Amino acid sequence: MGSFKVTGGKTLKGEITPQGAKNEALQILSAVLITEEEVHISNIPVIRDVMKLIELLGDLGVETRKTGEGAYTFRARNINLEYLISDDFKKKGASLRGSIMIIGPLLARFGKAYIPEPGGDKIGRRPVDTHLRGFEALGASFEHEHSDRFYRINASNLKGTDMVLDEASVTGTANIVMAACLAKGTTTIYNAACEPYVQQLCRMLNSMGAKITGIGSNLLTIEGVDKLGGCSHRMLPDMIEIGSFIGLAATTQSEITIKNCAIPHLGVIPKVFQRMGIEMEFRGDDIFLPAQPSYKIDTLIDGSILTIKDGIWPAFTPDLISVALVTATQAKGSVLIHQWMFESRLFFVDNLIDMGAKIILCDPHRAVVIGSNRETKLRGITMSSPDIRAGVSMLIAALAAQGNSTIHNIEQIDRGYQYIDQRLKAIGAEITRMD
Secondary structure (H helix, E strand, O other), rough: OOEEEEEOOOOOOOEOOOEEEHHHHHHHHHHHHHOOOEEEEEEEOOOOOHHHHHHHHHHHEEEEEEEEEEEEEEEEOOOOHHHHHHHHHHHHOOOOHHHHHHHHHHHHHHHHEEEOOOOOOOOOOOOOOHHHHHHHHHEEEEEEEEOOOEEEEEEOEEOOOOOEOOOOHHHHHHHHHHHHHOOEEEEEEOOOOOHHHHHHHHHHHHHHHOOOOOOOOOOOEOOOOOOOOEEEOOOEOOOOHHHHHHHHHOOOOEEEEOOOHHHOOOOOOOOOOHOOOOOOOEEOOOEEOOOOOOEEOEEOOOOOOEEEEOOOOEEEOOOHHHHHHHHOOOOOEEEEEEEOOOOOOOOOOOHHOOOOOEEEEEEEOOEEEEEEEEOOHHHOOEOOOOHHHHHHHHHHHHHHHEEEEEOOOOOHHOOOOOOOOHHOOOOOOOOEOOO
16 A cells, blocks of 8 residues: 655645546546447546556457557457456456446447446445436346346347436446447437536547537437447546646645646636635636635625535536635635535545644535634644545645645545646655655
């Protein structure tokens, strides 16, 4: 298990470029299975979860060729479906949440798929019902082997239908869209997720010959086609990394320029941080963050405490709730953080309290942060990362704190952030990786 040793209290300065979007990558990479033709993908983040998925695709028989930094060509013309029932697949698939994304393209092209119960962050209940019920509506059937924690899905004749998703699941929507692309007839998906990740997948599929309309809305219409061809696709920059760097600049009083942000795709993310008092300047597609000795959290119009709440797109993404919370600890004023999607995501705040932050954890979903306006300095401690987003929030807190901090279980951070220690050291952070 690896660790970071961090010496905090230092201001950072310079430019940093966000990686490709992790959540988009897990969908886009799975989509290469839907065609036997060549697919070229660029701006792929070099992170643990994505590399594990590329390895899994290779085990399935996908020809994989690296063509540059973050660029690969894939060709899935000889897929070994027998591998899906092997012990090796069960072990690898269970360790990777994104493995569930291979079901849709496999059902569309081969009429069957197998998947272990997927792993990933331990942030609360994350059922796969939306995926399976969507496949069922298209004509698939599934068996769940409880003892082996394994799903077998069969769909010899997928047919288009009208469906309303029980929740606007990003991965569920993406999975169902991929299956519907080769189904007979027309499928409409209401209450579809419309995050930029889903939009990117739909645009990629259309470039392969799919017929998807309603992109960017919560009502998607997919007219089934006989087959899909190859394409080239470039992934968006990771908006979660961009939000993390905004929070980092504010908490450490640093002057940072975030390059190539694809600002039109960030939604309300900049606005939420601006309401926390963080100044930023949009320079073309870059975001410039000046060093701020102080930043003041806004209030509601009637003067009551501001609430930052996550929600389905275009609301504030749940993946940045942890970052917003740690950023608020150094602000002037108070804020209610309401993380309603996952019941375990706020439990990392005990570490911030140990560092000296003023936080009241009201229940599993809500925390009140009383900003110290830097009057009470955070102090370095030893802690362990429970998930990707909590891990990077701990790293931000450690960089803002006085003294040394140690963060264990940094494999969680590596799952979502590419070479994060090297990139932050390049702008002045003092981080040592200990394996």
